[in-house]
Amino acid sequence: MRSKAAAKPYRRHIYQGDPLAAPPPPELMVILDRHRGEPDALITALEEIQAHYGYLPENSLRYTARELGFPLSRVFGVATFYNLFQFTAPGRYIIRVCKGTACHVNHSAEILSHLKERLGIDENETTADGLFTLQTVACVGACSLAPVLVVNDVTYGNMTPAKAWEALAELRGESTDGPSKEEVR
Numbered sequence: 001m002r003s004k005a006a007a008k009p010y011r012r013h014i015y016q017g018d019p020l021a022a023p024p025p026p027e028l029m030v031i032l033d034r035h036r037g038e039p040d041a042l043i044t045a046l047e048e049i050q051a052h053y054g055y056l057p058e059n060s061l062r063y064t065a066r067e068l069g070f071p072l073s074r075v076f077g078v079a080t081f082y083n084l085f086q087f088t089a090p091g092r093y094i095i096r097v098c099k100g101t102a103c104h105v106n107h108s109a110e111i112l113s114h115l116k117e118r119l120g121i122d123e124n125e126t127t128a129d130g131l132f133t134l135q136t137v138a139c140v141g142a143c144s145l146a147p148v149l150v151v152n153d154v155t156y157g158n159m160t161p162a163k164a165w166e167a168l169a170e171l172r173g174e175s176t177d178g179p180s181k182e183e184v185r
């Protein structure tokens with residue numbers, strides 16, 4: 001006969017291992033190697049990591065702390081203090097609505113609120129399908145085309161709310177003549 005103790009279900013422990021047991025991925029190691037022994041390089045290193053991945057993956061922060069010798073609390077503290085840093089993967093297309101003076105006086109706020117409403121997201125959010133991330137930006141140096149919308153590396157000038165939405169329809173592969181666009185980079 002089995003005792004009561006023997007009938008107790010075992011608690012399951014799933015060993016997940018040390019997420020940092022492996023060395024950093026090579027592309028991250030290249031960035032970290034550039035800043036070894038530089039006590040003031042934390043923000044620069046985080047900027048470079050974000051430029052590479054499009055955001056700051058959590059493990060990249062842990063690797064940064066370990067490899068560059070910063071306390072983990074400092075790395076997380078700096079990363080969360082500056083709102084330029086993102087912690088989730090961006091969408092395939094990053095839409096930036098310019099809020100600089102020239103664009104502002106030409107009603108860029110209306111473009112922003114129209115895109116928020118049509119996409120169903122707020123600033124710094126990504127659509128559920130992972131296609132679009134909506135952001136704002138200060139002057140992008142194309143004031144003569146104000147108001148301006150930048151999608152990844154393409155600048156769309158002389159926008160209206162309707163033309164901005166058309167630009168995104170084009171990116172979704174929907175049939176449209178599309179608005180005028182100007183490459184500035």
Ligand code: FES
Pocket residue numbers: 098099100101102103104138139140141142143144146147148
């Ligand atoms: S203010 Fe928008 S491009 Fe200069």
